[in-house]
Structure formats: C-alpha cells, structure tokens
Amino acid sequence: MVHQNIKVAVDGVVFGYKDNILSVLLIKRDIPPFQEYWALPGGLVKEEESLEAAVERELKEETNVTIDYLEQLYSFGEVGRDPRNRVISITYFGLVKPEHYTIKADTDANDVQWFDIQELPALAFDHTTIIEAAKERLKNKLTYEPIGFDLLATKFLFSDLEKLYTTILEKKIDRRNFRKKILGFGILEELDEKVSEGRGRPANLFKFNKKQYFMLKEKGFLFDIK
Amino acid sequence: MVHQNIKVAVDGVVFGYKDNILSVLLIKRDIPPFQEYWALPGGLVKEEESLEAAVERELKEETNVTIDYLEQLYSFGEVGRDPRNRVISITYFGLVKPEHYTIKADTDANDVQWFDIQELPALAFDHTTIIEAAKERLKNKLTYEPIGFDLLATKFLFSDLEKLYTTILEKKIDRRNFRKKILGFGILEELDEKVSEGRGRPANLFKFNKKQYFMLKEKGFLFDIK
DNA sequence: GCAAAAGTGTTAAACCTACACCCATGA
DNA sequence: TCATGGGTGTAGGTTTAACACTTTTGC
DSSP: OOOOOOEEEEEEEEEEEETTEEEEEEEEOOSSSSTTOEEOSEEEOOTTSOHHHHHHHHHHHHHOOOOSEEEEEEEEOOTTSSSSSOEEEEEEEEEEOGGGOSOOTTSOTTTEEEEETTSOOOBSTTHHHHHHHHHHHHHHHHHHSOOGGGGSOSEEEHHHHHHHHHHHHTSOOOHHHHHHHHHHHTOEEEEEEEEOOSSSSOEEEEEEOHHHHHHHHHTTOOOOOO | OOOOOOEEEEEEEEEEEETTEEEEEEEEOOSSSSTTOEEOSEEEOOTTSOHHHHHHHHHHHHHOOOOSEEEEEEEEOOTTSSSSSOEEEEEEEEEEOGGGOSOOTTSOTTTEEEEEGGGOOOBSTTHHHHHHHHHHHHHHHHHHSOOGGGGSOSEEEHHHHHHHHHHHHTSOOOHHHHHHHHHHHTOEEEEEEEEOOSSSSOEEEEEEOHHHHHHHHHTTOOOOOO
16 A cells, blocks of 8 residues: 555534524644644544544543534545644534533633634634534534534523524524424424523423434424525 | 554545436456455545545546536545555545546446446445445435536436436426426526437427526525425 | 327415514513 | 513415326337
C-alpha cells in the first residue's frame, strides 16, 4: 500500500435548546494552532475504535455532556483546513435534551460553553462552515423526522414545541393549525398534568410516544411539517 | 500530534439508467484482498488533493466514465472493514447520463462493467452496504430534487421520465397526474421534435430547463414528488 | 383495421391556510 | 379586574387521487 499520511479526526456539532435559544457546544482550545479560539469538540480517531465510538469518546472527555441523538453529518477534507497536517474530519450532528443541557462540574467550565447560535465567536479551522452545515441539517430534518423532541424535556408544553419550530425554522407558525396537525399524527401522549408558569392559564404536558411513532412509520406514516 | 495510522480512501457509487434498468458501475479487483471480486471504483486519497478531486481522479483512472452529477454520500469507518489496515472510506454518489453510459475503449472492458442493481455479484469489503446507502439516497433525492434528469438523455420522452420514477421508486405512477404535476412545475421545455419508436404514436421530446429551475428555486419553489 | 404507445379532463376527498375569541390562572 | 399565555373551529382554496377514452402511428 502506497505511503499516505493523512490524519482522521471526528468533530461533533451538538445542539441544545433552552429559553427559545438554540445553542452549540464549544470548547476553548488550549494548544496551537488556534490557541484560545473556540472550536467544536473532537479529536483524532484511535486506530481501534469506530468513528462513532471516537466522537462519543471525545464528547465525553471534552464536554462530559450526555448526547440524546447522534448521527453522521458530513466529511470535510479540504487540503488546507488544518495548517499543520492534512486532516480530514468526519463530523457528527448531535442533540441534547434540557435534562442534559448543563455543563457538568468535572470539566473545567471555563473551557466548555454553550453558545447562542446567533452569537458565535470566531472559530478554529473551518468550524464555522461545519456548524452552518449542521444548522441546515437540523432545519431540514425537523420537517421530516421527529427529532425536535430530542431538544425538549421528556415532558413538554405544546407551546415549547411550537416555539422550538419557530426558533429553528425562523418563521411564524399558526398555533391552531400546528396543534391540529401534530396531534393528528397521534404520536403525542397528553398527560394528566398541568404546569402553571406563574402567569396565564396553566398548560398541559405532553410526551412524545416513540414506540407509537415507529409503529406508524412501519405502516408508511410520514412525519412531515411544512 | 499523536501517532495514528489510518488510511483515507474514497469510493464512488455511480448510477446509470438504460432500458428501464438502474445499474451501478463496478470494477474487478486484480490484487488482494478480494482479488477477482467486483468492487466500487475508488482508492486512496493523495496528500495534496481534495476528497472530490480524489474521487474524480479515481473514477477517471479506473472507469474513464464521465460523471454528470456527484455529491458526497457517507463515510464508512468500521474497524474491520478492510482486512489489511484501518481504512476509512469517504463515499460519493454519482449519476451518469446515457450519453456517457458506455464504457470507453481505453479501459479494459473486462474489468469495468455496469451491473443491474437487481443482480449484483458478491462485492469486496462493505461495498454492498455502501451501494444500499446510495440507493436510499437516490430514492429519497429523486422526490425532492430534479436529479432524475441526470440519468436521462438531454432530450427525453415524458414516458422515459415516468419509467425512471417507476423503476427507481419501485411503485406505479398515474400517467396523467404525473404529467400534470411535472409540467405544472414549468421546468421542462417541450421541443418541436417527435420520436417514433417504431410502434405506437410518436412522442414529443422534452428538455430539462436547469436555469429556469434555479430561478424558481430562488423564489422558493420546491421540487416535490410523492 | 389492429396493435401499441401517447396524450388528455373531471370529480370527490383530503389537506392546507387564514383567521379571532374565550378560558384559566396569578397578581 | 386585568394581564398573560392556553386552548379551540370553521370556511375557502388548493392539492391530490382515482379513473378511461381518444389519437397517431407502423404493420
């Protein structure tokens, strides 16, 4: 086999959602290149681990955040993307529920932060491009797979779901039509629990019924939201 | 930087379409491992070329087929997928118009062949899995982007388009509804040319108007076929 | 004139869109 | 009682789905 010296890395774009704000998990680099810049969590793949295992390990090591949804995003391999060596990065796309949103104490909190997607700092390497691609994937996927629930608490208000769609898709949604449509899918369970946020009429809690969704999917049901 | 010895390869799943048959371009391996097995065209990325350049080069070298559409598919990196070394493969998805379908004479025709997707031989490595993934991508993409035209001749019959959809999506299509819908998009040009296939009423030729499509897309038009 | 493929319209049902008022609560 | 957010229905327009006969040609 011919000589080839290209390094293989994985990077994860992990989204969280809280208070109507979509955020990305970043770490501050403590070594060159791009020292002191914020970057996506990630690192080199070990020779004996799968790509998924690698990204899961890096996310655990660098952020200690529990990831609720993970899938491969895209591979970036332009020649100059790392100033030192040729490094290709296989990137992953992750979602975190609010239950797991907080940065745990045993990583240095100064070096791991959630950043509002609207207010990203200058990033290392081509990580801005990667986040753009992940944002696109999130927007698209939200309309044809029920992944929004992986950004919401297990029990959530209907208004939470609506606000999530409004925020991420960046467009207004008609409350009545949205509710009719989603409830019509029959994949939500209305709980016998109400939550009063202090003002206004208390709202009902809902739960995503994953089993039911997969059953319907088997039968040809398509989750689809304009 | 830590020691890491992983090789980076690219592989291409190139589809062609002729006589109602969807085919994939394969090459016969002449070295171990999997000597004499059929495999996807591909090979190691050079240190100074981009991933796209690599796959384009390999396709040119190994098959000499002109590719009309190319996009990244997925990266495969399971530890044991290559019995020799750790090799991750960044795979690409390609389409070839009938104009470019034939295998050119300056590659050894015995070693490069189009295979009916329904009758694939045993393949090297995890290439069967990769082709499955590409087939899925093709099916999905056909419904939301006008890529079918990259599998048809520049001038085509409406019935060709219909048969292409029937073949790839593996389901019947109502001729009248399909025609109404596609023509309603306004992205086809009806030519003043008829073709007689020997029997039956001669049919009109059509052309995909790519410029028009992109103009409409700018304005929010969505290509969408159930 | 017959076999073969191309071309064409209508109707009912489903779905989408727009739109505004009452309800339950806390302060 | 007022401010706040939650919950609900209807009507018009658009889109989809189902369906079959006529046209043009070669033999």
